[in-house]
Amino acid sequence: MNEIYTIHTHSAEETKEVAKRLGALLEPNDLLTLEGDLGAGKTTFTKGLGVGLGVTRTISSPTFTIVKEYEGRMPLYHLDVYRLEDSDEDIGFDEYFEGEGVCVVEWAQFIEDYLPDDRLDLHLFYNEEDHRTIQLTPHGERYERLCKELVK
Template identity: 50%
Template structure:
């Protein structure tokens, strides 16, 4: 599915709706160039989940956990490209929260088979193209509710 977004506000609305539709064990990967809107989308997913704490990029910590009715696990895998060791992410990837992974392509070998993959392509100004791919029945149903 492709969605064309024309402003940061529309990105925030998309993220908020994703957060409202979230469920325990949900996994979302976000891929796109620097500045494409991955963290903006994640912040809005958190808002839609009812998380009040300010969400920021976990670039240096790699993982940030935000408590809510359903916890939000926010991973930035940018610095993990090519790492072969056990990262210990099984608990968050198979846990009771929502796991949002920026730069998911760098840890694709450990990602769950069922997930939502979102690629963001920056266009001119604030316009973005979101390509959303549902992997698994539960995520296909989520996409139907998203539009």
């Protein structure tokens, strides 16, 4: 059984700060999935992650493109595969998953067949106005260590 790690935040800034700390711990080839309802804080989280990765450009929601690439101390690939639902289409995911960058995937369930087993699944929950719960489920040793480091 995977241990699940939980972090509560009480402002967008706090969520960014957690994400920034995670971003600082990431290494080339790391894979994160990001799940949560509209307004849960996925984009806010990704912005913080970018800061931790040294991305200087503003990260925005990848609504109209499937992949957005940012330059940091390594590339950050922000994928939103929502439009690939039911399509079975492989848009060359390996280029991202096996590349030198960090991947953040929204709507990852739509590309389950292409998704590597080792990854960190993040789920954001809306509790109330400024309160969010960030749930981290690591798959594989690398991500177990990452979570332990993040919450300590």
